[in-house]
Amino acid sequence: MPSKRCSRPVRCSSPVEPSRLAAMTPADDRPYSPGLEGVVAGETSIALVDGANGRLLYRGYPIGELVRDGTYAQVAELLWTGAWPDHAELHPAALPEAVVSTLRALPPTAHPMDALRSAVSVWGAESGAKWPPSADQARALTALTPSALAAFARLRRGDEVIPPDPQLDLATGFLYQLNGERPEPAAARALDAYFITAAEHSFNASTFTARVITSTRSDMASAVAGAIGALKGPLHGGAPGEVVNQLLEIGSVDRAEQWARDTIARGERIMGFGHRVYRAYDPRAAALRDVARGMSGMADWLETAVAVEDVVLRVLAEMKPDRVIKTNVEFYAAAVLQGVGLPPDLFAATFAMARHAGWTAHVLEQAGANRLIRPDVRYVGPAERSLPKVATAARG
Numbered sequence: 294m295p296s297k298r299c300s301r302p303v304r305c306s307s308p309v310e311p312s313r314l315a316a317m318t319p320a321d322d323r324p325y326s327p328g329l330e331g332v333v334a335g336e337t338s339i340a341l342v343d344g345a346n347g348r349l350l351y352r353g354y355p356i357g358e359l360v361r362d363g364t365y366a367q368v369a370e371l372l373w374t375g376a377w378p379d380h381a382e383l384h385p386a387a388l389p390e391a392v393v394s395t396l397r398a399l400p401p402t403a404h405p406m407d408a409l410r411s412a413v414s415v416w417g418a419e420s421g422a423k424w425p426p427s428a429d430q431a432r433a434l435t436a437l438t439p440s441a442l443a444a445f446a447r448l449r450r451g452d453e454v455i456p457p458d459p460q461l462d463l464a465t466g467f468l469y470q471l472n473g474e475r476p477e478p479a480a481a482r483a484l485d486a487y488f489i490t491a492a493e494h495s496f497n498a499s500t501f502t503a504r505v506i507t508s509t510r511s512d513m514a515s516a517v518a519g520a521i522g523a524l525k526g527p528l529h530g531g532a533p534g535e536v537v538n539q540l541l542e543i544g545s546v547d548r549a550e551q552w553a554r555d556t557i558a559r560g561e562r563i564m565g566f567g568h569r570v571y572r573a574y575d576p577r578a579a580a581l582r583d584v585a586r587g588m589s590g591m592a593d594w595l596e597t598a599v600a601v602e603d604v605v606l607r608v609l610a611e612m613k614p615d616r617v618i619k620t621n622v623e624f625y626a627a628a629v630l631q632g633v634g635l636p637p638d639l640f641a642a643t644f645a646m647a648r649h650a651g652w653t654a655h656v657l658e659q660a661g662a663n664r665l666i667r668p669d670v671r672y673v674g675p676a677e678r679s680l681p682k683v684a685t686a687a688r689g
């Protein structure tokens with residue numbers, strides 16, 4: 294019989310006499326999946342990632358339709374509230390003085406993700422946003438990030454911070470606060486489309502991090518700061534900056550095949566290809582390829598990218614026949630972000646900025662039906678034992 298405090302017999306056992314503990318320690322044959330791969334760790338109604346069929350749905354709506362007919366503000370409201378609004382507005386927020394002075398204090402060499410994480414953290418301290426999280430907190434935090442990232446990007450090159458224009462949407466406002474001039478509408482629309490594709494992707498590592506933090510009834514800023522930390526890691530934060538470098542290295546399409554063969558033969562990864570979940574063409578890549586096609590000044594870059602993609606897919610299929618490796622979102626994200634004039638070292642933080650809608654939606658969902666997330670672990674260390682005699686003797 295389990296003891297009274299234990300709700301699940303599999304996890305808990307009756308009190309055991311200490312003399313029997315050492316003998317009992319190692320026996321644990323419960324299933325374990327490294328990286329939690331294949332483990333269902335929660336339930337969500339926010340997004341469906343259907344890797345086998347190459348589908349991504351936000352609250353049931355296909356990503357392609359959302360990119361074609363929606364705005365990031367509408368998509369964010371959909372993620373937060375579950376309902377599609379006919380119209381939605383989200384404008385960049387003015388930065389609290391404490392956020393500006395924190396960004397000013399960072400070294401210009403700081404990683405933009407560190408700057409964004411610091412800004413979110415200071416906002417949390419300033420705003421006093423506490424448990425339970427709310428959709429208004431989500432709106433305020435999501436609106437802070439374009440101003441914060443643009444401010445850091447300017448401060449690190451010695452320029453002054455540009456205050457937000459409250460008339461502008463987040464994508465337009467970000468480019469304005471970054472460059473000091475209004476972007477072309479087509480560029481702003483392309484960035485908005487990128488924001489939509491990057492807004493949400495279910496139980497990835499950073500989103501799960503945000504949910505774990507929320508499950509302790511910690512505040513939204515702490516959850517999002519943790520999520521940014523998780524996204525910063527190269528296994529998650531993506532590789533669009535690297536895609537640009539690779540295309541520059543390849544130089545021309547006729548060099549692509551040899552380059553791809555040499556890269557794979559060296560055991561290296563080609564950035565912008567492969568995915569843990571998708572076994573079909575990443576639907577976000579398809580949506581962003583269409584967006585890139587509609588951007589002015591992209592013709593040469595895009596022609597090269599499309600041709601290189603064909604070659605790489607062919608070489609991957611030949612050299613990695615046991616694995617279905619298709620184009621992922623990063624390949625065409627790189628094209629769009631490059632096309633709107635962002636420097637590659639801002640790509641990852643721009644992704645983080647867009648992901649705020651999804652992270653905060655998951656924070657709200659977790660808080661709405663909360664249970665502390667505290668998995669078990671299999672103990673593989675030594676059985677119970679006594680300290681060596683010499684250590685006990687030394688203490689006198």
Ligand code: COA
Nearest residue numbers: 531532561562563564565566567568569616618621622623
């Ligand atoms: N280029 C070359 N080989 C690749 C590859 C790529 N982009 N992606 C996967 N592979 C190969 C691996 O080398 C491995 O081959 P092996 O079995 O002969 O050793 C096999 O496919 C399985 O790789 P694994 O890392 O186990 O697959 P995964 O599904 O866990 O990997 C990624 C997913 C995203 C980590 C991986 O595809 C990758 O590193 N891609 C490049 C980085 C990138 O674009 N990241 C952005 C993701 S949105």
